[in-house]
Amino acid sequence: MNIYLRKEDIEDGESVMTAEYRPVEYGKDYDVVNNPDKFQLYIDGKEIK
Template identity: 30%
Template sequence: MKKQRIKGIVLVVVCFICVLCICSGFYRVQSKELSEIPDAVNSTRFNTTEHLTVVANQEEIADKKELAKQIVKMCRENSFQSIKFSYDMVCPTELQINVYKTEKDFNDNRQFCEIAYSSEAENEEYDIIHNPEKFILYVDGEKVVY
């Protein structure tokens, strides 16, 4: 009788531990750590304007303008993880970027900000790679010193 009671207690404890392990593994999957490195998840080009959707991979963003500078730099350097641009034929003459904090925000359509990077004059001879000094950065319509 005593052995059966001990077996029963051991079984309950083992089951409880298994349930905890399964739940904690599920929690880790649900709350995966964010890399804090922006990544482009979508890109379309209309003429020479590049339209991007970028996920910042950050829950909290202290400075939109610094994030915008980082994203434009990543576009110029072609350093996004998921998307690589083909600049060998034509380089973009303008960037239009919709930014989301996290992938969940993207899926829920909760946009964080809009970035525009365009030249002062509408001159398609200037592009973001070879003439960055001719471009102005805007975050949510506000000009940013770059």
Template identity: 50%
Template structure:
């Protein structure tokens, strides 16, 4: 009888653990986990919150749009001193994959000419987008 109770308890604990892990990996909107600002240049760590990124260019455009719209769930960027003048986003699929892993993609959104007063919201035509070091034609 004790053995049955012990086995049942172990099965319940295992089910609870699996359920907790599944909840951690609930697919949804991409979100910022950390941000660092130097001058007006933003460096962000982003989780995609999905199993895979099918079209990296489209996903990069979505991330840049969320930065411009200031629409990430966990982070609101201060615009007291203006908007970002460049973006560097390191993207991971899940939050628990950040530690010790390489990002699944890197997005850079930077001005064609440095040293100007261009920002990502007011001067989008002055910016180029790179995904994993490759220039995208239509940012």
């Protein structure tokens, strides 16, 4: 997900950061609702603990 400070920035394509919520084990069929502990948050590609 791209994060913007203002709605107007969305049209210009100027995001301030990128957030991703990825599974810890690639290829597993976990869903984030029932297995949130199986996912890791990344901001601008850096793992957030």
